[in-house]
Amino acid sequence: MAKFDVAVIGAGAAGMMCAATAAQRGLRVVLIDHAAKLAEKIRISGGGRCNFTNVNAGPANFLSENPHFCKSALSRYTPADFVALVKKHRIGYHEKHRGQLFCDDSAEQIIDMLKDECAAGDVHWRLPCKVDSLEQTEAGFVLQTDSGPIEAPSVVIATGGLSIPKIGASDFGYRIAKQFELRLVEPRPALVPLTFDAQQWAPFVEMAGIALEVDVETGSLKGRNPSGGRFREDLLFTHRGLSGPAILQISSYWQPGAPIVINLLPELDLAQALIEGKSTIKKQLGNVLAQWLPARLAEGLLLAHGFALDARLADMPDAQLRKLGAAINQWTLTPNGSEGYKKAEVTRGGIDTRELSQQTMMANNVPGLYFIGETVDVTGWLGGYNFQWAWASGVAAGLAV
Template identity: 55%
Template sequence: MRDLDVLVLGGGAAGLMCGIEAARRGRKVLVVDHAKRPADKIRISGGGRCNFTNLHCTPANFLSQNPRFCVSALKRYTQQDFLALVEKHRISWHEKTLGQLFCDNSAKDIIRMLLNELEAAGGALQLETGIKAVEKPDEWFSVATSKGPLKARALVVATGGPSIPKMGATGFGYDLARQFGLDVVQPRAALVPLTFSDANKDLCARLSGISIDACVSFGKTVFREGLLFTHRGLSGPSILQISSYWKEGSPISVDLLPQTDVFDVLRSARRDSPKQDLRTALTQLLPNRLAEELAGTFSLGGRLADQSDKVLRRASDQLNRWQLTPVGTEGYRTAEVTLGGVNTKELSSKTMETTKVPGLYFIGEVVDVTGHLGGFNFQWAWSSGHAAGQFV
């Protein structure tokens, strides 16, 4: 049986960061993962280029039952701190929209950086290691694995959530938390496409592949980014963002023409080109196929001269404030992250250690802290992993 100071369950972003920081402090550290390769979510992220952080990261970019929980970790290890690590390894990067930072070359550069840092610090990584049982009979954690028993004074759970199960993601971390008497906020898929039924599903299918800039809102929460029609419903950054806030059975509002008052535009067109068909006027505002489909769906047509203000106002409402009620999401299969997780009331915001079980830590996606789309979830992984690594 191997005796360790720190055993980290999960070789993803948070787990590797924690292992690096703990090993730097002279701890005997082992990071284990059941996968054949480490950090597969890093590998596929950002289209293979890893949106590794965001320049504008603040606590406001995160959802949690306790919105203040993430403040401490984010403040002590910022996006600039991680960027400095990236530049130390001479990884070239670029900024996309809204402060999103990507590798110029490949996400593998980030993985290689983390593995090199772990090795340099004296930590070890062990892959293809399944966890069979975890117990704490005394001050040590006893962990039965597919490669033999392990003992550790500190156990860090960085196993993520069940999003993208084809990559081996599971709810193991939640089960372990419950085993030790910790509360878990009900998990659900987040940053995920929304699905529809009946007429709206058919409409989206006919429009599949069309992408436009749109403003999508739920309650007081609004995101303006790309919207993509799919065979099952709606996707794109604006939809993924709002999915984290959407409540089942409630409508979302879609503005297909942000900062354009459709009523004013159509009224001016009626004055200037009264013989023009309303459908034709709409094609000057939206992609042709989208304009034609929506005109048919909303029964918009006929000469502009024949349209009353009431009709033009209805067209404006349908294009600037289109109300759609999703029937659900595409689920964990395509979700980028998991909302919910280990209740933050069970953890120290400074150390990420549980208050009930000394030496037990939870970090990263397994915790009830979920970021917006755009590199924020990786920053939470870096920050929470760094926080735990300073104390394990």
């Protein structure tokens, strides 16, 4: 039986970071993954350039039923720490938008960097290798794998969530948690496009491809512990609903059955502008709206809300213009679901963080068993935040095992 100090299951962002950290401390580490292709989620991220962190990353950018849990790991391994590692490996990078950092060339550089960091600690690889079972023993744990049994006093679960099944996502981490009677926060797709009932969406199917910057919000934003979210980002119309950064962001906060509210013209009080323009603007309503919105979208919104395209602005009662203003500045609609795990960038929910130590990521009642990365109920915003959680939680466990 092969014996190691640490077995890390899952060779993605968090798993490689953890393995490298532990191995460089002098521990004998084995890194196991069932996929034949290493770190596919890193490879496809950021359009192939890997949005590897966000300079603004902090606890406020993460969702969890236990929102304070992430503070310890994030404070001990910051975006500046990861940037220092990127610079050490001479990887060119740039800031693209709202603190998002991307490789100048390719996400492969981040994968190679992590492999080199693992090599610096002489990490042992088992890839591809399926773990059939994990059993606790007096000496720690025994893993039965298709490459033979492995014994280790410490095991780190870094197998991610359910998002993007086609690149190997699985529920392995959740099954291990249930085996050891750890609570789960119900997993669901996050950072995902939202869909609408076909009849409700019919007026907007032809809008597919239109994009514009909007304000979007959902849920309760009041009180000391707000459950809702609000973002200003780009929105994209699709044949089945809405996507783009604005919708991906709000999807993490959206609850089934709840509406979302979109301000399609966040810099303009439309009702006021229309009422003030009645005496000087002689155009039809559709042409007036087209100076602020894409023409196709302006027409679709007018028809969807019962306004005639050929109505003249000067002839419209103020009450109707206020109704139109509200329809566009506070467009309220209720999704019927999302595009699911196949299109979700991450999984919200997972191992209940109240089951884990925030300093070490170890299960409170299962000595030697750790959970990191997306497997845990910590979900970041779009824009490099989830990678920063992967690095930070991986380092926290790597220093503790």
